Amino acid sequence: MPASHPMIELRNLHRYFDETRAVDNVSFRVYAGQVFGYIGPNGAGKTTSMRILATLDLPTAGDALIDGFSVVNDPDRVRYRLGFMPDYFGTYANVNVREYLDFFARAYQIRGQRRHDAVERVMGFTGLDVLAEKPTNGLSKGMKQRLCLGRSLIHDPAVLVLDEPAAGLDPRARIEVRSMIRSLANEGKAILISSHILTELAEVCDEVAIIEQGRLLAVGSVDEIRNQARPPQNAVEVRLLDDVAGTGAAELGRWLGDRSDVKELNVNGDSVRFLHAGTPEDEASLLRSMIEAGFRVIAFGSKDQTLEDVFMQVTEGRVQ
Amino acid sequence: MSTQAPSPTLELAAPSGAVARWWKTADRALAWAGERLNPILVKETRQALKSKQFMVTFGLLLACGWIWSIIGVSSIGPGAWHGESGPEMFMGYYCILAFPLIVIVPFAAFRSLAGEQEDRTYELMSITTLGPRQIVRGKLGSSVMQMLIYLSALSPCLAFTYMLRGLDFPTILFSTLYVSLGSLALSMVGLFLGTLTAEKHWQIMLSVAWIAGLLYAFGGSIALADELIFGWGIDVLDAEFWQVNAAIFTAYVAYFVLIFYAAASRITFSTDNRSTRLRAVMFVQFALATAWMAWFWVGPVRGEDFALPVYLMMVGIHWYAMGVFMTGESPELSLRVKRRLPQSFLGRGFLTWFNPGPGTGYVFATVNLAAAVFVVLFAVVVAESFHGGEFLPQWDSDHVEQTLAFGVLFLSYVVAYLGVGLLLVRMLRRAVRVGIALAPIMQILLLLIGCGVPWVVQMLTFPDEGGRWDYSLLQAPDPFWSLGYVVDDWQSGLSDDTGWLLVIVPLTALLVFLLNLRGVAHEVRQVRIAKPKRVAEEDAEKLPPPESARPSPWD
Numbered sequence: 051m052p053a054s055h056p057m058i059e060l061r062n063l064h065r066y067f068d069e070t071r072a073v074d075n076v077s078f079r080v081y082a083g084q085v086f087g088y089i090g091p092n093g094a095g096k097t098t099s100m101r102i103l104a105t106l107d108l109p110t111a112g113d114a115l116i117d118g119f120s121v122v123n124d125p126d127r128v129r130y131r132l133g134f135m136p137d138y139f140g141t142y143a144n145v146n147v148r149e150y151l152d153f154f155a156r157a158y159q160i161r162g163q164r165r166h167d168a169v170e171r172v173m174g175f176t177g178l179d180v181l182a183e184k185p186t187n188g189l190s191k192g193m194k195q196r197l198c199l200g201r202s203l204i205h206d207p208a209v210l211v212l213d214e215p216a217a218g219l220d221p222r223a224r225i226e227v228r229s230m231i232r233s234l235a236n237e238g239k240a241i242l243i244s245s246h247i248l249t250e251l252a253e254v255c256d257e258v259a260i261i262e263q264g265r266l267l268a269v270g271s272v273d274e275i276r277n278q279a280r281p282p283q284n285a286v287e288v289r290l291l292d293d294v295a296g297t298g299a300a301e302l303g304r305w306l307g308d309r310s311d312v313k314e315l316n317v318n319g320d321s322v323r324f325l326h327a328g329t330p331e332d333e334a335s336l337l338r339s340m341i342e343a344g345f346r347v348i349a350f351g352s353k354d355q356t357l358e359d360v361f362m363q364v365t366e367g368r369v370q
Numbered sequence: 371m372s373t374q375a376p377s378p379t380l381e382l383a384a385p386s387g388a389v390a391r392w393w394k395t396a397d398r399a400l401a402w403a404g405e406r407l408n409p410i411l412v413k414e415t416r417q418a419l420k421s422k423q424f425m426v427t428f429g430l431l432l433a434c435g436w437i438w439s440i441i442g443v444s445s446i447g448p449g450a451w452h453g454e455s456g457p458e459m460f461m462g463y464y465c466i467l468a469f470p471l472i473v474i475v476p477f478a479a480f481r482s483l484a485g486e487q488e489d490r491t492y493e494l495m496s497i498t499t500l501g502p503r504q505i506v507r508g509k510l511g512s513s514v515m516q517m518l519i520y521l522s523a524l525s526p527c528l529a530f531t532y533m534l535r536g537l538d539f540p541t542i543l544f545s546t547l548y549v550s551l552g553s554l555a556l557s558m559v560g561l562f563l564g565t566l567t568a569e570k571h572w573q574i575m576l577s578v579a580w581i582a583g584l585l586y587a588f589g590g591s592i593a594l595a596d597e598l599i600f601g602w603g604i605d606v607l608d609a610e611f612w613q614v615n616a617a618i619f620t621a622y623v624a625y626f627v628l629i630f631y632a633a634a635s636r637i638t639f640s641t642d643n644r645s646t647r648l649r650a651v652m653f654v655q656f657a658l659a660t661a662w663m664a665w666f667w668v669g670p671v672r673g674e675d676f677a678l679p680v681y682l683m684m685v686g687i688h689w690y691a692m693g694v695f696m697t698g699e700s701p702e703l704s705l706r707v708k709r710r711l712p713q714s715f716l717g718r719g720f721l722t723w724f725n726p727g728p729g730t731g732y733v734f735a736t737v738n739l740a741a742a743v744f745v746v747l748f749a750v751v752v753a754e755s756f757h758g759g760e761f762l763p764q765w766d767s768d769h770v771e772q773t774l775a776f777g778v779l780f781l782s783y784v785v786a787y788l789g790v791g792l793l794l795v796r797m798l799r800r801a802v803r804v805g806i807a808l809a810p811i812m813q814i815l816l817l818l819i820g821c822g823v824p825w826v827v828q829m830l831t832f833p834d835e836g837g838r839w840d841y842s843l844l845q846a847p848d849p850f851w852s853l854g855y856v857v858d859d860w861q862s863g864l865s866d867d868t869g870w871l872l873v874i875v876p877l878t879a880l881l882v883f884l885l886n887l888r889g890v891a892h893e894v895r896q897v898r899i900a901k902p903k904r905v906a907e908e909d910a911e912k913l914p915p916p917e918s919a920r921p922s923p924w925d
């Protein structure tokens with residue numbers, strides 16, 4: 051997939067607000083056709099880095115490049131290529147949807163028939179064509195969200211930076227936004243999209259970066275991050291057959307207690323829970339030796355980690 | 371304003387070929403113009419047409435016009451067409467018109483940027499490919515549009531006063547013209563003020579000050595109209611009328627352009643060059659002032675020997691004020707600015723001083739002021755050598771010395787104050803991050819210290835009768851008192867104190883200038899850097915370099 055050069059590139063980006071290190075040495079690259087998820091808890095520095103990309107703020111140190119152009123030194127060339135959807139709406143009083151989009155199309159110096167087409171295309175894509183004559187101030191939140199996505203697409207930019215585009219949308223609208231993003235990526239746009247929730251972006255993103263307190267904690271595909279985050283210990287639950295009295299379970303508990311790879315043993319009725327350190331291979335051999343030792347195991351479950359768990363493990367929940 | 375809608379006239383199979391062709395051309399011209407209109411102007415016109423507030427203001431204006439007409443006509447009664455009631459009626463309409471033009475439109479201009487900043491639409495607009503000058507032009511355009519609408523609403527009333535007699539057409543024309551130009555200038559200032567701060571509390575303080583200023587200006591405009599109609603009147607056959615108008619208009623345009631570029635520069639991306647254009651405007655203003663001085667010196671209005679001191683005072687204040695802001699610029703040039711630094715010998719020699727930076731700004735301001743002093747010296751020498759001739763004004767040799775003393779002192783004060791301010795700003799910059807606003811604050815402090823400390827010392831040390839209130843050399847740091855003293859001496863020749871001043875102040879200025887040279891040299895040594903590869907690639911794609919392009923010697 052990677053094209054010759056990245057469409058979005060952050061190079062050791064720093065942005066400090068006095069003592070607060072909102073963005074602290076962040077680097078990553080996004081290529082054409084890629085959807086890149088930028089995930090972190092509140093105050094992680096997502097909006098700050100995106101504002102720098104959108105040429106609304108300057109980095110304290112480092113640089114960011116859009117299609118090879120520096121946001122610091124060539125903001126004019128960057129603006130031409132970049133569509134930015136901020137985490138607020140910015141609508142005008144007494145302006146309807148069509149006029150709103152027309153204004154931004156004019157502001158991007160699109161003239162004549164091309165502008166007319168651009169407005170129609172964007173309204174069609176975002177499903178706003180039925181609301182063309184509605185005043186922008188009177189739109190619902192979800193509709194405003196679409197309008198803002200539309201505005202960021204009006205000049206058909208090669209790069210999209212979307213700050214929490216799905217926040218506050220109903221489930222159906224979320225799915226629609228996701229499919230819009232996917233289809234934009236299929237057109238060859240490079241898309242950077244932020245969210246608090248890893249799960250929300252897992253399907254649509256080719257790669258994700260997890261950021262907290264301004265620092266990147268992990269970068270890679272969702273699976274890579276899952277593997278990186280896979281803890282050395284797995285939660286395992288074992289149940290034994292016909293063990294109403296729980297004597298077998300207690301015995302298993304003692305048996306397991308002698309092993310060095312088992313921790314946090316917890317015997318509860320007929321089930322035994324513990325943390326096991328090792329690969330899935332090791333788990334299999336643990337099960338075999340359990341059976342060989344005469345325990346009548348009917349259930350042996352190693353809980354698979356959800357993306358939420360991964361996120362919770364990677365981040366630490368600190369705020370600054 | 372959609373230009374896409376096919377013109378209905380085209381589908382209606384026009385009756386005659388000529389008319390159809392004319393329609394087609396007009397339609398195309400409109401479409402063409404519609405495409406090239408400033409996007410902000412288009413948007414704000416659409417907004418205004420739907421805005422209740424605008425309709426209410428407009429309706430009120432019309433209503434006031436009607437009410438005044440009714441009051442006027444009923445009080446004049448049937449004699450309306452015979453008496454000379456035009457001036458009174460006109461004054462009433464003028465007040466009704468001046469209020470929206472002088473107060474509402476400029477205040478709306480101020481609020482329009484602030485309002486967009488509050489709604490955060492400003493950010494969205496600023497990251498489009500609209501340039502800062504386009505933004506200012508668009509906002510200014512919508513002020514002009516409002517102005518024209520108000521004007522057209524009241525124009526029938528104004529025409530009506532002409533029919534009432536007692537008022538000539540030039541008076542109506544010029545008073546309307548002046549109030550419109552005033553409105554335009556105040557709108558420009560309003561826009562500039564709107565760019566000054568995005569912070570809420572400063573915005574509020576500025577709004578209050580601006581409203582107060584506008585109300586004051588409204589009062590001024592009424593007083594002016596009163597003079598024009600009932601006082602001086604307007605005599606279009608008088609050459610002096612045109613001369614004064616032309617001089618004021620030159621100043622008007624020059625400062626309008628300066629404020630326009632200042633506003634644009636305030637909203638320019640901070641790594642861009644925000645200074646060079648402004649410096650060029652300042653330079654042009656200076657040249658225009660010099661040209662007018664020469665005109666008053668040798669032109670038809672002869673013998674105006676005050677032209678020289680007034681000129682020195684004007685350009686002195688001009689370069690001091692401009693210098694204050696230039697010395698507040700950041701000494702670090704962005705890579706973007708460095709790409710376009712002049713690199714030829716000529717360019718580096720002359721154009722370097724137009725580059726952004728406090729040191730270059732300091733030299734730019736002081737060298738230009740020094741040039742003004744030389745111009746005056748030259749004028750004086752010419753006058754001397756033609757003494758008694760018919761061509762040049764009579765010139766008294768005492769005045770020569772005094773004018774030159776005044777010029778040299780003024781220059782020295784500017785060099786010294788700007789220089790000390792710059793040194794302090796540089797020192798502070800090492801410790802903290804500060805913006806351009808530091809420089810004016812620093813200058814105000816310096817002036818307060820320079821004037822206040824010697825004054826307090828003099829008050830405390832001199833005995834009551836012994837010249838406590840007389841000028842003494844202790845006041846050398848005080849530019850106002852010292853310059854005033856030199857001018858006051860006008861009739862009596864140069865005193866000893868003036869002689870000493872002419873030694874102390876220029877020497878101090880020289881010292882300060884030398885102390886600043888290191889900083890200046892650092893800025894001047896910066897050289898052009900190559901464009902990044904990616905930028906060069908794109909430029910080459912867009913327009914291939916012409917084959918025989920000989921580089922300009924200034925580049």
Ligand SMILES: Nc1ncnc2c1ncn2[C@@H]1O[C@H](COP(=O)(O)OP(=O)(O)OP(=O)(O)O)[C@@H](O)[C@H]1O
Nearest residue numbers: 067070072090091092093094095096097098099370
């Ligand atoms: N203009 C500013 N001045 C001072 N501090 C700021 C400013 N903007 C952001 N910050 C700080 O920078 C840090 C990062 O903020 P940012 O808005 O980038 O987080 P975020 O990841 O977008 O959070 P959220 O998910 O809540 O939107 C926060 O600690 C915030 O307080």
Ligand SMILES: [Mg+2]
Nearest residue numbers: 096097098137
């Ligand atoms: Mg945010």
